[in-house]
Amino acid sequence: MNRIFMLTAAFAALTLPAAAQEAGEVVMIDRGGWFEDPSRLTQSGGQQVYEAICAACHMPDGEGAVGAGDYPALADNENLMTADYPIYLILQGQKAMPPLGGVLDDTQVADVVNYIRTSFGNDYAEDPATPDSVAAAR
Amino acid sequence: MTFNSQGVSRRSLLSMIGAVAGAGAMYGAMSTMGLAQTSNFAGRLDLQGDAQGTRVLVLGAGLAGMTAAYELRAAGYQVTVLEYREKAGGRCWTLRGGDSYTELGGDTQDVTFAEGNYLNPGPWRIPSDHYAVLDYCKRFGVKLEPFIQVNYNAYLHNSDAFDGQPQRFKEISTDFRGHVAELLAKVVDQQALDADVTEGDAQLLMDALKRYGALNDDMAYVTGEESSAYRGWAVPEGGGTTGKPEPSEVHPLSVILQSNLWRNLTAGDNLHMQSTIFQPVGGMDQIAQAFEREVGDLITFDAKVTRIRHEGDSVTATWVPSGGGDEQTETADYCICTIPFSILGQIDHDFSGRMSGIIDSMYYASSFKCGLEFKRRFWEQDEHIYGGISYTNLPISLISYPSTDYFSDGPGVLLAAYSWGAGSYQFNALPPADRIEAVLDYGSQIHPQYRDEFLSGVSVGWHKVPWVLGCYGIWADREADYMDATVMDGRTLMAGEHISYLPAWMEGAILSALDAVERLHATVTEA
Ligand SMILES: Cc1cc2nc3c(=O)[nH]c(=O)nc-3n(C[C@H](O)[C@H](O)[C@H](O)COP(=O)(O)OP(=O)(O)OC[C@H]3O[C@@H](n4cnc5c(N)ncnc54)[C@H](O)[C@@H]3O)c2cc1C
Numbered sequence: 001m002n003r004i005f006m007l008t009a010a011f012a013a014l015t016l017p018a019a020a021q022e023a024g025e026v027v028m029i030d031r032g033g034w035f036e037d038p039s040r041l042t043q044s045g046g047q048q049v050y051e052a053i054c055a056a057c058h059m060p061d062g063e064g065a066v067g068a069g070d071y072p073a074l075a076d077n078e079n080l081m082t083a084d085y086p087i088y089l090i091l092q093g094q095k096a097m098p099p100l101g102g103v104l105d106d107t108q109v110a111d112v113v114n115y116i117r118t119s120f121g122n123d124y125a126e127d128p129a130t131p132d133s134v135a136a137a138r
Numbered sequence: 139m140t141f142n143s144q145g146v147s148r149r150s151l152l153s154m155i156g157a158v159a160g161a162g163a164m165y166g167a168m169s170t171m172g173l174a175q176t177s178n179f180a181g182r183l184d185l186q187g188d189a190q191g192t193r194v195l196v197l198g199a200g201l202a203g204m205t206a207a208y209e210l211r212a213a214g215y216q217v218t219v220l221e222y223r224e225k226a227g228g229r230c231w232t233l234r235g236g237d238s239y240t241e242l243g244g245d246t247q248d249v250t251f252a253e254g255n256y257l258n259p260g261p262w263r264i265p266s267d268h269y270a271v272l273d274y275c276k277r278f279g280v281k282l283e284p285f286i287q288v289n290y291n292a293y294l295h296n297s298d299a300f301d302g303q304p305q306r307f308k309e310i311s312t313d314f315r316g317h318v319a320e321l322l323a324k325v326v327d328q329q330a331l332d333a334d335v336t337e338g339d340a341q342l343l344m345d346a347l348k349r350y351g352a353l354n355d356d357m358a359y360v361t362g363e364e365s366s367a368y369r370g371w372a373v374p375e376g377g378g379t380t381g382k383p384e385p386s387e388v389h390p391l392s393v394i395l396q397s398n399l400w401r402n403l404t405a406g407d408n409l410h411m412q413s414t415i416f417q418p419v420g421g422m423d424q425i426a427q428a429f430e431r432e433v434g435d436l437i438t439f440d441a442k443v444t445r446i447r448h449e450g451d452s453v454t455a456t457w458v459p460s461g462g463g464d465e466q467t468e469t470a471d472y473c474i475c476t477i478p479f480s481i482l483g484q485i486d487h488d489f490s491g492r493m494s495g496i497i498d499s500m501y502y503a504s505s506f507k508c509g510l511e512f513k514r515r516f517w518e519q520d521e522h523i524y525g526g527i528s529y530t531n532l533p534i535s536l537i538s539y540p541s542t543d544y545f546s547d548g549p550g551v552l553l554a555a556y557s558w559g560a561g562s563y564q565f566n567a568l569p570p571a572d573r574i575e576a577v578l579d580y581g582s583q584i585h586p587q588y589r590d591e592f593l594s595g596v597s598v599g600w601h602k603v604p605w606v607l608g609c610y611g612i613w614a615d616r617e618a619d620y621m622d623a624t625v626m627d628g629r630t631l632m633a634g635e636h637i638s639y640l641p642a643w644m645e646g647a648i649l650s651a652l653d654a655v656e657r658l659h660a661t662v663t664e665a
Contacts, residue, residue: 068481069481092497098502098503098612
């Protein structure tokens with residue numbers, strides 16, 4: 001048992017990028033900054049937050065997905081014209097989408113809202129979300 | 139004392155039944171009166187009365203839908219089931235070698251596990267108080283075996299405690315209990331509990347604490363024979379010249395407390411985890427397959443329901459072949475809808491405003507599972523872990539060892555991650571290959587053999603599952619909405635795990651279907 005514990009300590013020193021390199025040609029996402037807190041997301045910046053949580057369902061390029069039901073596309077989406085609507089959905093959840101206000105702070109929500117409103121063919125840079133407007137919507 | 143509708147007290151009724159019909163009948167009566175059971179499964183349905191050829195459309199061929207189909211046909215109904223997938227079972231699902239799974243976004247994973255190995259991406263254990271599931275297993279010949287929930291030799295792990303080294307459950311468990319018992323014994327000794335405990339009881343409490351905490355004759359929890367008999371020895375008990383054991387060092391209370399490892403000590407004490415619990419031999423989908431053998435002839439597969447309309451005394455579902463193709467319709471007198479609300483809210487339907495609001499406000503929990511296959515069962519061979527679960531603060535949250543085929547030489551599959559919340563969101567957002575890498579990284583911190591022994595893996599992020607879009611339904615306001623969601627809306631009754639107080643359990647799905655069938659039958663026969 002002790003032998004195993006010594007080995008464990010040695011392996012624990014492995015950093016994520018080093019382990020990812022072992023996998024060979026496959027290009028891995030840089031997981032630096034991911035999974036750092038068991039109860040929250042710790043990424044900062046709209047794109048980083050988007051890729052770590054929203055992209056799972058709305059897909060990396062905001063194209064959404066279709067199965068027995070749909071995940072709406074965020075690309076070219078007129079519902080993003082005002083910031084209030086995505087803020088509301090992120091905080092309250094709806095249908096398959098859980099409320100995410102517990103794992104994202106006000107700044108993360110504002111950043112990701114501004115990111116989706118100005119990406120994927122959306123051009124809604126006016127009246128951006130702010131941490132204050134998110135706090136007010138909670 | 140509570141009274142039934144005839145005004146006879148429950149106990150006198152029981153003694154009457156006991157006197158007349160013997161213990162078996164008495165136990166059956168106790169069960170239906172709610173004294174001897176915890177699931178509200180009231181026994182097999184025995185629907186009397188003429189179904190008059192009534193047509194029922196069942197939407198979804200998960201366990202709720204198939205339970206409804208089975209019971210309705212038995213009662214004389216004409217049943218049709220529409221199912222999006224190519225097979226039955228819904229979330230009651232198993233992935234094994236040869237299977238291929240395509241998630242939303244298009245990533246496909248081909249499972250290469252050896253014969254006999256599998257991952258249950260969804261349900262994996264059946265509590266012994268889930269009487270309805272167990273009864274259908276018995277009825278349909280699904281062979282069950284024990285699922286090992288608690289293993290004293292598995293690990294508790296916190297990357298910030300004990301230098302990140304995993305600790306054996308039995309050590310943390312014994313130390314925690316011992317220290318707590320010693321503290322309480324001190325309080326009793328100081329007569330600080332006189333207001334709460336009589337003198338006679340205080341002596342009994344001391345006896346109990348000594349036994350419970352493995353304390354020595356001085357009522358202390360210390361390194362020695364008493365504690366080692368529970369937490370294990372430094373040098374194990376043996377035979378011959380080297381037979382004499384050496385006690386192991388107990389950890390101080392503050393080390394145990396600060397390790398946070400006590401968090402998972404009681405996981406197996408939860409009502410639905412208490413030994414003995416079960417799994418089907420060969421994978422959870424044995425239950426799905428058993429149901430499918432019974433009602434498969436009623437199911438239209440690859441049928442994606444896109445519209446639900448009520449008109450007069452009938453209900454019509456429009457569907458398209460899941461792979462694309464022309465619209466078709468199916469009309470019936472009634473409908474039992476088991477499509478998860480995550481999807482139903484997106485279907486073009488004409489349910490009442492109240493029902494639509496409830497459907498739309500239910501959101502779905504995030505969950506993630508990953509199965510890894512290794513060349514050999516190193517957890518058994520190197521670490522003497524036979525089944526059970528290790529818990530960790532890492533994003534994988536736990537590792538579960540197979541409860542079957544112990545000591546076999548071939549490759550074995552671990553449930554290498556089962557995550558919720560923040561960890562699960564991020565696993566769902568990673569492509570499959572990256573998930574496996576992350577799970578290997580984290581698991582290596584508990585089992586350093588991971589990298590050397592790894593063969594292959596498959597993972598399921600439940601928000602990427604095309605036919606459920608999440609793990610299980612969560613009510614925005616259950617108190618306010620639950621009963622309204624059970625009401626017949628037009629000609630449709632809702633069923634499924636989400637229409638139960640056992641959400642995310644197969645038992646909840648089945649009980650909700652049985653309840654819907656009974657109410658539908660009452661509506662038809664009393665009409
Ligand atoms: C990660 C996880 C762990 C779990 N662990 C356990 C456990 O250990 N023990 C336990 O008892 N339970 C467990 N459960 C819960 C259990 O799996 C569910 O409660 C149960 O299987 C739900 O059955 P259901 O019939 O209500 O829904 P489902 O099984 O989801 O059935 C719904 C059906 O509807 C179909 N459908 C969806 N959309 C359409 C459409 N548009 N048209 C036609 N058909 C459609 C789906 O394909 C599916 O077959 C777990 C679940 C998950 C996800």
